[in-house]
Amino acid sequence: MGLLETIGHPRDLSKLTDEQMVQLAAEIREFLVANVSQTGGHLGPNLGVVEMTLAIHRIFDSPRDSVVFDTGHQSYVHKLVTGRQDFSTLRQQGGLSGYPDRAESVHDIVESSHASSSLSWADGISRARQLTGDGDRYVVAVIGDGALTGGMTWEALNNIAADKRRRVVIVVNDNGRSYAPTVGGLADYLASLRPTIDQVRTHRRYEDTMSWAKQKLQDGNLAGQFIYKSLHAAKKGIKDWWAPQGLFDDLGLKYIGPVDGHDQKAMEAALATARNYAGPVIVHAITEKGRGYAPARAHEADQFHAVGVIDPETGEPMDSPSGKSWTSVFADEMADIADERPDVVGITGAMLIPVGLHKMAAKHPDRVFDVGIAEQHALTSAAGMAFGGLHPVVAIYATFLNRAFDQLLMDVALHKAGVTVVLDRAGVTGPDGPSHHGMWDMAMLQIIPGLHLAAPRDAVRLREELREAVAVSDAPTVVRFSKGTVGPEVKALERLADGVDVLARRPSEDGSHDVLIVSVGSMSEMALDVANRLGAQGISSTVVDPRWVLPVPPSIVRLAAGHRIVIVLEDGVRAGGVGSRIRQEMRAAGVDTALNEVGLPVEFLVHGSRSQILERIGLTAQRVAQDVVEQVLGTKVPFARPLPGQPSPRTGQLPKL
Secondary structure, three states, X not given: OOOHHHOOXXXXXXXOOHHHHHHHHHHHHHHHHHHHHHHOEOHHHHHXXXXXXXXXHHHOOOOOOEEEEOOOOOOHHHHHOXXXXXXXXOOOOOOOOOOOXXXXXXXXXXXXXXXXXXXXXXXXXHHXXXXXXXXXXXXXXXXXXXXXXXXXXXXXXXXXXXXOOOXXXXXXXXXXXXXXXXXXXXXXXXXXXXXXXXXXXXXHHHHHHHHHHHHHHHHOOHXXXXXXXXXXXXXXXXXXXXXXXXXXXXXOOEEEEEEEOOOHHHHHHHHHHHHHHOOOEEEEEEOOOOOOOHHHHHOOOOOOOOEOOEOOOOOOEOOOOOOOEHHHHHHHHHHHHHHHOOOEEEEEOOOOOOOOOHHHHHHOHHHEEEOOOOHHHHHHHHHHHHHOOOEEEEEEEHHHHHHHHHHHHHHHHOOOOOOEEEEEOOEOOOOOOOOOOEOOHHHHHOOOOOOEEEOOOOHHHHHHHHHHHHOOOOOOEEEEOOOOEOOOOOOOOEEOOOOOEEEEEEOOOOOOOOEEEEEOHHHHHHHHHHHHHHHHOOOOEEEEEOOEEEOOOHXXXXXXXXXXXXXXXXXXXXXXXXXXXHHHHHHHOOXXXXXXXXXXXXXXXXXXXXXHHHHHOOOOHHHHHHHHHHHHHOOOOOOOOOOOOOOOOOOOOOOOO
């Protein structure tokens, strides 16, 4: 039995010697490589926080002390030492979540995977602790240097720093390369002094003495005030030279570091010092993403930030993609558009490669801007660029559009700015769970005046609709597409005058038209499957793809008037979605054809494969076809319009056929 198997609770770590802690860290890294390579997941980030996480759980008392992970993808080690060591179904239906999950453990708090929120959580928890008489309990927030690029972190820091008695410890996991290693005897000497200096500087008696001296000198005569200002300036200058702490110090936060995040004893000493201060402290730890795993360290793009199933020895993928991904199609087309149009620029929020702007950046580096984890800034900056004569393309994950809604509404749309927003990973994304699904965007976008929304069904339409989007100069345009591999081209029978594609017509023998199926984006394959199943039951259908779902094309309303029932298939929440908007346009035009919105429920969908999730919520061709048959027969609402001479059905009543 290894040491890891003896750890069922964080308190078990206190029984281990320093040598055993080193051994445990090695076992954890072996475990992570062996297990995550079989399931896929966030391997590199977790290899980089082993000693840091162990130190946190040795110094603090979870769950009495709250440990909050920003983004949460680096919580695997936390899971291992809090009693969760079955990683065989990690990120799979019924298995462990890839993020903290309250349903799994009392040690987990924040489940959302959206970055830069941890410090606001820490602020709120610590305030609650004070007001409920638990002010002696600590809140530890683990946040990466990347997440510090988000403006929300600075809003939180501003509030945390205002109360010197709140027990908040902010651990900055700096796995970037902003701090190069220092060398030489002086550097070694300063490094050996820093822990001692920090212990003195963060001791409560030191703070009380400094506060007393400050008050006396400032309340004294002009000479006393001059002495205070001189001493304060000298102290600040020395501290800024000693370590890069000036910004945090100016905010009123104590700073400890930089600390070697892979030195177990150094991390524990730094965290113990922070704990003893009993006020807001930042502990700055330098770590390496992918630590201890050569293939990850050698991976220049992201040190195996997230992997699929890989060979644990080589790090090579075990499964090769069967075709091009949606993202790669966008990347190629975007680079071509940039070649043709010098006014087109790209903007991303710390995700240059994942969203596919890297190819444009390689060819036009001065026209692609990575603004960090700052989606709000990205949209407003894009509005400014549009005002200045450019056409910005903001590429982000669909789930992160939530964070920039106000800016899209008030800065882009209100000013009729020619800005294109490209939403990757739209719809159900699968194993990363509730906060990664891109299922909210279409409902949100419905209420933005003047916005144009495209949902391509295949690679050909993605290229086509992206070019149409960047041609619009007086309104915001949005192009959304799914995660994963693009399916085969779905050709249209014809394109109507307003751009709607007719994908299939299956009329009945008497020439009547029963069901109009409106397919949104990648739902076209399911829509055609439903049409075939209906045809087998003698029910006629027409399948259309609006291509641009906003504004609603007039031909959709006209077609609806000529059918007995309309079915809208969409991979967004059905409440307030595309189907809801089409229903409103139909009613405004006096068309009373029944309409059924078939989409995602308003709930947080737990992790699993895309097909498993769709099966679980009943969004399959078989289930949809079954419901439509019942609606056409008049045994399920909404009832299809009766055939001539047929009475209108009532709930629970079978019509006479």
